[in-house]
Amino acid sequence: MGANFARDLADFVSAGPSNPCLDLRQAVIIHLTTNHFPPAPRALADACLSAISLANDGLYDEPVSLPDGILWRDQETAPAGALIESFHLEYFLD
16 A cells, blocks of 8 residues: 555546546545545545645645645645645655
């Protein structure tokens, strides 16, 4: 598991149309819920997808809204880069 599993998930997604069974959202949910201990809530998937998109554009400091009940340093938003780092999403970046 760990980094190798995250890389494999990202590779499946980057395969694109040749692998129609796994899109980026599904890969991120699998990564959050099975590749972390304790598992990260799947409710974070949309925030993680936003962070990935912003990071791909070089906007690591842009705030990303978090789901209800999840805070980052007592805030309802977190910088995209903090989500990338905290949830090991670097493998999903372009």
